[in-house]
Amino acid sequence: xxxxxxxxxxxxxxxxxxxxxxxxxxxxxxxxxxxxxxxxxxxxxxxxxxxxxxxxxxxxxxxxxxxxxxxxxxxxxxxxxxxxxxxxxxxxxxxxxxxxxxxxxxxxxxxxxxxxxxxxxxxxxxxxxxxxxxxx
Amino acid sequence: xxxxxxxxxxxxxxxxxxxxxxxxxxxxxxxxxxxxxxxxxxxxxxxxxxxxxxxxxxxxxxxxxxxxxxxxxxxxxxxxxxxxxxxxxxxxxxxxxxxxxxxxxxxxxxxxxxxxxxxxxxxxxxxxxxxxxxxxxxxxxxxxxxxxxxxxxxxxxxxxxxxxxxxxxxxxxxxxxxxxxxxxxxxxxxxxxxxxxxxxxxxxxxxxxxxxxxxxxxxxxxxxxxxxxxxxxxxxxxxxxxxxxxxxxxxxxxxxxxxxxxxxxxxxxxxxxxxxxxxxxxxxxxxxxxxxxxxxxxxxxxxxxxxxxxxxxxxxxxxxxxxxxxxxxxxxxxxxxxxxxxxxxxxxxxxxxxxxxxxxxxxxxxxxxxxxxxxxxxxxxxx
Numbered sequence: 016x017x018x019x020x021x022x023x024x025x026x027x028x029x030x031x032x033x034x035x036x037x038x039x040x041x042x043x044x045x046x047x048x049x050x051x052x053x054x055x056x057x058x059x060x061x062x063x064x065x066x067x068x069x070x071x072x073x074x075x076x077x078x079x080x081x082x083x084x085x086x087x088x089x090x091x092x093x094x095x096x097x098x099x100x101x102x103x104x105x106x107x108x109x110x111x112x113x114x115x116x117x118x119x120x121x122x123x124x125x126x127x128x129x130x131x132x133x134x135x136x137x138x139x140x141x142x143x144x145x146x147x148x149x150x151x
Numbered sequence: 152x153x154x155x156x157x158x159x160x161x162x163x164x165x166x167x168x169x170x171x172x173x174x175x176x177x178x179x180x181x182x183x184x185x186x187x188x189x190x191x192x193x194x195x196x197x198x199x200x201x202x203x204x205x206x207x208x209x210x211x212x213x214x215x216x217x218x219x220x221x222x223x224x225x226x227x228x229x230x231x232x233x234x235x236x237x238x239x240x241x242x243x244x245x246x247x248x249x250x251x252x253x254x255x256x257x258x259x260x261x262x263x264x265x266x267x268x269x270x271x272x273x274x275x276x277x278x279x280x281x282x283x284x285x286x287x288x289x290x291x292x293x294x295x296x297x298x299x300x301x302x303x304x305x306x307x308x309x310x311x312x313x314x315x316x317x318x319x320x321x322x323x324x325x326x327x328x329x330x331x332x333x334x335x336x337x338x339x340x341x342x343x344x345x346x347x348x349x350x351x352x353x354x355x356x357x358x359x360x361x362x363x364x365x366x367x368x369x370x371x372x373x374x375x376x377x378x379x380x381x382x383x384x385x386x387x388x389x390x391x392x393x394x395x396x397x398x399x400x401x402x403x404x405x406x407x408x409x410x411x412x413x414x415x416x417x418x419x420x421x422x423x424x425x426x427x428x429x430x431x432x433x434x435x436x437x438x439x440x441x442x443x444x445x446x447x448x449x450x451x452x453x454x455x456x457x458x459x460x461x462x463x464x465x466x467x468x469x470x471x472x473x474x475x476x477x478x479x480x481x482x483x484x485x486x487x488x489x490x491x492x493x494x495x496x497x498x499x500x501x502x503x504x505x506x507x508x509x510x511x512x513x514x515x516x517x518x519x520x521x522x523x524x525x526x527x528x529x530x531x532x533x534x
Contacts, residue, residue, distance in 0.1 A: 024183045039386075043489070044514035048206060055514060073358075076386045078488070079284040080204040082304035087208035102358060104183035105387050110306040113179035114172070114212065121183065 019125040019146040021139075024104050027118030029097035030138045033131050034068035036060050042081030042107065051093030069139055070095040071127055073102035075111075085111030097139045099146070101127055120144065152181050152318070153188050161314070169220025173310035180307050181318030190319045193276040194225050195312035196269050197261060198284040199305030201232040202248045203489040210248050213255035222260040223315035227273065229285050230265045230431065230456075230486040237482065241491055261312065265484035266458035268376070270296060271433035282317050284308035286383025287376065287430045287507065290350075293361070293390035295375050299323050302389030321360050322389050330392050333363030333399035338406045340367070342524035343377040345409070347506030350381025352404055352412045354388045361390035363399045372435050380430050381506040416509040419519035422502025425449060425532055427525070428456025429487040429508035434467055440525060441470040441477075447533040449478040451502075454492070459483035477533070489515050502528055 036059055040046060045055035051066035065088070075081050085108070088094035097118040100108060104121035112119040118141040130148060131137065138147040160166065162174040177189065199205045205212075232249050233239055257263055266272055267285045275281070276298060283289040283300040284307070292298040301322050303311070311317045321327050334353050340346060353362045362382070370378065370393065382388055427440065432455060440455070455474060462471055462483050471481055485492065487508040493501065495517050502521040503509055509520040523531070 022182075025179050041514070043204060044511060048208070074387060076354075077286070077384055078204075079198045079286055079289075079302070079304045079308070080201075082306040083199055083205040083209045083212070086212055086306075087206050090208040090211060106180050106183070106301060106307050107304040109180045109183040110176050110304045110310070113176045114306055119179070 017130065017148045019123055019148070021099070021120040021144050021146055022122035023120055023141045023144050024109050025112045025117060025119040026142045027097065027116065028140050028142065029069055029118050031067060031069050031096045031136070033071055033133060033135045033137055034060065034063060034065055034095070035071040035127065035131055035133055037073065037128070039073050039076040041077035042075050042084035042111070043078035046084060047093070048084040048087040049091040049093055051088055051095070064093070065095040066093045068095050069097045069099065069137060071099045071101060071131065074100050074105040075107040079107065081107045082111035085115045085117060089115035089117060097141065099123065099139065120146070152178065152186060158189060158316070167217050167219055169217030169313060172216070173313040176306055176310040177314060177316065177318055181320065184318055184320035186318030186320040188319050189316035190280060190323065191315055192224055192280045192282050192311055192317050194281040195222065195308050196227045196229070196281070196283040196285055196288055197256070197305060197308045197312060198229040200229045200252060200256070200265070201489055202245055202252060203232050203491050205252070205305070210251050213252060216255065216259070218258050220259065220313055222312040224312060226261045226312040227264040227266070227269050228256055228261050229267050231484055232491055233485050234482045235484065239492065245491060259313070264458070267430045267486055268433055268458065272458055272460055280317060280323050282308045282311035287380035289389050290379035290383045290391065291375065293322055293328070294379060294392065295370070302383070302387065328361055328390060330359065330361045330363035330399050332357050332359055333365055333401055335401040335403045336364065336366040337403050338409050342526070343373050344504050344506065344522055344524045346374040347377040347381035348409055348412045349404060350378040350391070351385045351416070351506050352408055353391065354382040354384065354386030356402060357388055358386065359388055361392060362388050363392050367393045373439070376430050377506065384507045384510050413522065416506060416513065416520065417522035418513060419500040419521045422500045422521045423451060424493065424498045424501045425451055425453035425528060426487055426493065426501045426503040426508055427454070429505045429511070431486050432457045433461055437461070437467060437470050437474065441473045443526060443529050444474065444477045444533055447477060447529070450532050450534055453479040454482055455479050456482050456486045487511065493518065502532065504528060
């Protein structure tokens with residue numbers, strides 16, 4: 016078991032499998048905001064879904080309206096369980112998660128790609144600013 | 152963050168659920184951006200108006216907001232989904248939802264201006280801090296007008312409109328407006344599409360608050376808009392600077408980078424529909440288009456998106472009449488981003504000079520795009 020420190024942006028806890036990418040997401044144009052499926056064929060997560068996953072990505076980019084996509088995912092049940100930003104949490108993601116009560120952290124003291132891959136089970140405790148990986 | 156007593160009370164719900172929610176949003180953003188306090192703003196510009204962009208969930212969010220809450224600074228609004236004064240075949244559901252969204256905003260005291268170019272229409276503050284969600288307007292304001300704003304989200308700008316406050320961070324801090332990375336221009340940037348491509352490349356490549364661009368000394372309005380919109384579309388960068396960036400690290404934008412960027416957005420040989428907009432056209436671009444189409448007519452259907460106040464202004468009457476005579480349809484209150492007026496059912500391809508339009512047509516509307524500058528469009532598509 017390994018414990019990673021992080022910074023809380025939006026509180027909450029989540030346990031589940033990771034969906035990880037090093038590419039940013041434009042939430043307005045790259046994702047189906049009902050099902051959570053990535054629709055951009057050039058994105059490395061194409062056809063994968065964020066639904067019931069802990070999404071690890073650098074940050075959101077592009078349209079300011081992307082914030083509503085997080086809320087739409089939440090209302091329709093396509094939302095990720097939690098989000099970890101590996102670059103720097105941006106305003107679109109922070110505001111979108113704040114209105115959707117999706118736990119959100121950033122500033123990991125750890126290089127995620129070394130130990131986390133798609134499907135890795137983790138426990139994210141945003142309130143206590145820690146992430147636990149069980150498999151190690 | 153250090154909150155004043157009043158801000159703390161608002162966050163704890165003492166002044167109603169609207170302000171509580173607004174401060175909760177701003178607190179999360181403040182934390183993400185390492186802000187230590189809130190500061191007042193003079194103006195807010197909100198996005199998230201087109202039903203196609205915010206959907207059912209957005210309608211619900213806005214409806215659920217406490218209607219006893221009101222905006223506390225002048226607040227203007229982005230374009231909605233269509234021009235309600237023109238014929239269209241949009242569904243009754245779309246129109247009803249669109250009306251719901253507008254009602255929600257106006258009940259909060261937002262001006263229903265339906266424009267993404269507030270900088271061409273309003274007498275904006277000459278200096279100080281604002282909260283602009285529309286990305287092209289945020290970049291244009293920071294880079295050309297010198298008003299300070301972060302690249303806000305639809306929801307953060309709404310929260311700031313209600314509270315009159317914004318977390319003090321990033322582009323609101325002078326030191327953080329200085330670019331650490333500069334684009335070294337190694338190819339000719341001539342037309343507005345070139346400026347748009349340059350902006351798109353810079354935004355996609357540089358994950359910073361601001362970017363320097365060398366060798367550009369003079370930007371006209373059209374090219375400044377194109378550069379701002381391109382930059383705002385592809386990344387998180389909210390400002391460019393064409394001066395005072397001598398010590399920045401260099402990234403090259405040469406022929407190869409221009410070609411690759413163009414290839415990503417320019418996916419059709421020809422367009423079945425001509426589209427101008429995103430950002431909406433203002434007086435200068437309309438006047439220019441009217442001048443170069445003088446005595447000609449468009450060979451294909453042509454849609455021009457512009458603010459109603461521009462289209463109906465006495466000053467622009469002749470310009471609009473000439474463009475209509477050339478066969479153009481003038482569409483007000485809307486813009487090309489996720490427009491329901493141009494769909495895959497009706498068109499396989501469009502031609503446009505806008506990088507932002509090209510990006511969303513391809514990604515969201517799934518329509519191929521021929522990317523050409525305005526002059527070339529007129530040469531090839533008018534007779």
